[in-house]
Amino acid sequence: MRKISVLLVLVLVLSAFMAGCGGGSGDADEAKVIKIGIFEPLTGENGGGGAQELDGMKYANSVRPTVTIGGEEYTVELVISDNKSDKTEAATAANYLVDKGVSVVLGSYGSGVSIVAGDIFKEAGIPAIGASCTNPQVTKGNEFYFRVCFLDPFQGTVIANYAIQNGAKTAAVITQLGDDYSTGLGSFFETAFKDLTGDANSIVSSQTFQQNQADFNAILQNVKSKNPDVVFVPSSITTAPLIIQQARDIGITAPIMGGDTWENATIIENAGEKAEGIVLSTFFDEGLADSSPITKEFVEGYTQYLAGREASIPAVAALGYDAYMVALDAIERAGSTEGAAIRDALVATKDFEGVTGTINFDENGDAMKNMAVIKTVMDGKFQFLQVVEVK
Amino acid sequence: MDLTTFLQNCVTGVSLGSAYALIAIGYTMVYGILRLINFAHGDIFMMAGYFTIFAITNFMLPWYVAILVVIIATVILGAAIERAAYKPLREAPRMSIMISAIGVSFLLVNLATYLFTGLPRSFPKLGFLQHVYKIGDVSAPVVTFITPVITIVLLFVLIYLVNHTKMGMAMRAVSKDYEASRLMGIEINTIITITFIIGSALAAIGAILYFSPRPMVYPFSGMMPGLKCFIAAVIGGIGNIPGAVIGGFVIGIAETFLVAVFPSMTGYSDAFTFVLLIIMLVFRPTGLLGENITEKV
Structure with missing residues (x-):
């Protein structure tokens, strides 16, 4: 009985291989x-x-x-x-x-x-x-x-620009440890924000969190005690709704800003009415159709x-x-x-x-672009705010 | 740190700690009876999160009915896992059953990925639980305030159950000496099943309380809380129920205050929990409330 089942497994495995090979060699005479x-x-x-x-x-x-x-x-x-x-x-x-x-x-x-x-x-x-x-x-x-x-240096500058245009003098930054997108964009924002305000102490709080972290209360509490004008949180769409909700729950009222990843309906679905007023930068808007x-x-x-x-x-x-x-x-x-x-x-x-x-493409292989779109969430939808051009 | 910040951190830490405590009880009880570290416990907790989503978002049950349904479904899952994966290994070496537990853990995670996709799902709002409530300048959702209360009440119910009922007596007997209690006519399998039922029910309540203020569930969301609660159980003295609760509080509060006091260390709050485990194992391997068992040679 055992021998038979071993044999059966062998046959099955072999036939799977044969099928695999057969599929591969048949392509040649089909369409290019x-x-x-x-x-x-x-x-x-x-x-x-x-x-x-x-x-x-x-x-x-x-x-x-x-x-x-x-x-x-x-x-x-x-x-x-x-x-x-x-x-x-x-x-x-x-x-x-x-x-x-x-x-x-x-x-x-x-x-x-x-x-x-x-x-x-x-x-x-x-x-x-x-x-x-x-x-x-x-x-x-x-x-x-x-x-x-x-690129992120550009994006960080655009968001910092927008924040300052709207009267922000201090900012808090929260980034994800080990995530190249998040830490990169966070530090480009910090540099741009310090340059534009001319104040090296304008970033009042800079903190990191772990991948898959779900509780941000302690981090946000630090932010709240510093009372910044804006909070910049470049993060994945999994984390963003958690941070937005928990920030509003503990009473942070400053605008919360993010990068291009945030333009995803999941954030509005998950954060609900607490997502109202978040600001993000992105690449494109339907309003540019003309x-x-x-x-x-x-x-x-x-x-x-x-x-x-x-x-x-x-x-x-x-x-x-x-x-x-x-x-x-x-x-x-x-x-x-x-x-x-x-x-x-x-x-x-x-x-x-x-x-x-x-x-x-420039010498690094990057598209040379100088335009970004700023959006916000209003009435449960992403709304176009303005186009920012930086050269 | 001003008073408001301090109080807000206390509320957060105690609340997080009580959610940990509920899950830690499950680890500690199973260990007490079976000498098994049930690695699947964190994933049972994750499944309870998904059950809540289905009960409320998909089947549109009112939240009080949904909570009941979630507890029952989680209990069935927990008991079924015990029957299928642990009971056949009752006589096997302890290592085999632990490996089986790890297998179940992976099975649950991958099953969830396969059935519910890897995309995070939003945890529904349960009645008044997510309304933001303010005491002075301290602001948090209602659930954050009531979590510790629920945990303490359940702890006392459980202590009563273990110390003052016949079933509790049988449980204590089994945990003291497995073979002898079987000879004394205790239905071992029933007692073990009951242990898993209690553990799973607490994991379900813990899941509802944990996910309400952190409303997102995905297949790996049981991983970190599971590990931390296991550490909580070890710190409290594994096998000891009040110890597990104390361990949960210690970890929840310590984690919160580490970030509050050293804002530059925020990335290390998880690492800190594990450092705490190592320190505990070095200086007091039996945990805060654990008993010293003298091994007979």
């Missing part, structure tokens, strides 16, 4: 396919944002499902890999894409995982295009990583594609769309599915018309 890897967090603390960005890429894929390489029509196949918002998992997820033989990678939402994956893509010679990872470290020293959004015909087309098409799933178009979806389109543009100009050729074509990108603005 180019694989684009999508490296996004679909679960974990950044799962919500990653899913929005993925939506934008999927929409872009439905708008432009094929690409012409050297006169031949290739179908684009999206290979999706979930990095689970975790730096350890990110390496596994990145290697999976490399094994699948993708020509170019898009993503990720969240800078920390992108930084980890950067070296893997670089070694494999696969160019990657980040959509919304804003930390400078993502592209720095990595000639294979590009991105279509603005700025160019491409943007207008995107806003109309995507609103239809969403079919009411979201109250408004998330900025990261627009960036996801841009990342995909930039990739296809480069593939076409490269006329090859080879990573190195596509990379060279990306470097040569000139005045690409994206929905979030014109894209030119």
Whole structure:
């Protein structure tokens, strides 16, 4: 009896291998396919944002499902890999894409995982295009990583600018320990705020918390006792509602500000009426639809594609769309599915018309952008406040 | 630190500590009876959080009915885990049953990820519990103020149960000597099941009190509280019920004040809890209220 069951297991395992091999070898005589890897967090603390960005890429894929390489029509196949918002998992997820033989990678939402994956893509010679990872470290020293959004030093300056314009003289900063996005943006904000106020003591409190922490009362109590004019909390959408609610519960009335991650309906759903009045900076707003015909087309098409799933178009979806389109543009100009050729074509990108603005890459591979959108929450919705341009 | 800040920190610390205490009781009781560290306890607590979400958000039960449903569902889960994962290993070495507990813990986390996705879900509002209440300048949701009260009341009920009922006597007997009490005609399996039922019910109440002011549940939300409550049980003297409550308070208050007194150390508040454990194990391995058991060779 035991022998039979061992045999049965063996047969099953072997047949699974055979099936796997069979699937792989059958592709050759089918239509030409180019694989684009999508490296996004679909679960974990950044799962919500990653899913929005993925939506934008999927929409872009439905708008432009094929690409012409050297006169031949290739179908684009999206290979999706979930990095689970975790730096350890990110390496596994990145290697999976490399094994699948993708020509170019898009993503990720969240800078920390992108930084980890950067070296893997670089070694494999696969160019990657980040959509919304804003930390400078993502592209720095990595000639294979590009991105279509603005950077945290810029974003930190924009938010500090806005706070000061609205009369803030002191600020408290709370960041997540070990999270590159949060600590990076937090320190850029601090630097900008000190510079702009000309007062080295204008940051009255600077504290950190742990990943997955749920209780912020003690930290917020310190903030409350310092009575700052604004509280800046760059954080994931998992943490943000907890901090916002607990801050309001213990009686902090100062405006609470965050970065681009906060533009997610989850925050309003979870924090409820306590989310009213929070301020955040982001990349894009539907209100910019009239700025160019491409943007207008995107806003109309995507609103239809969403079919009411979201109250408004998330900025990261627009960036996801841009990342995909930039990739296809480069593939076409490269006329090859080879990573190195596509990379060279990306470097040569000139005045690409994206929905979030014109894209030119600087020597680090960062899109040169000078515009950010400030939004707030009013009546349970994200509301456009103003466009900030810094040069 | 001015008086308001001090008082606000006291309220926060005591409240956090009492939620820890409720969960720590579950660890300590199971250890007392089975000499087993039930690593799945923190995840039972997490599941209770999800049950509350389903009861209120999905099935729209009124909050007082929902609390009852959540307690019952958690108790069934706890008892089922005991029956399926621990009972068959009753005669096995203690290490096997502990490994089984770790397995159950992973199973629950992954099951939750699979069934409810890894995305955090918002914990519903339970009646008046989340209304913000103010005493002078100290402001906190109602639940923060009533958590310690509930914990103390439950502690006294539990002490009465253990010291003054026949069932409690049987429990004490089993924890003193497993074999002898079986020979004396005590239904060991019933007593163990009852222990798990009480532990799970307290974990369910603890979950409601813990998640109300920190309203977000995801598959890993049982991890840290679980570990901290285990430490609370060890600090209080594992196997000792009032000790677990004291341990919970110590950790909750110490954690809060560490951050309040040293604002630059906020990132280390978790590490601090573990340092506390190490200090305790070095200087008083039996815990604050633990008894010294002389081992016969």
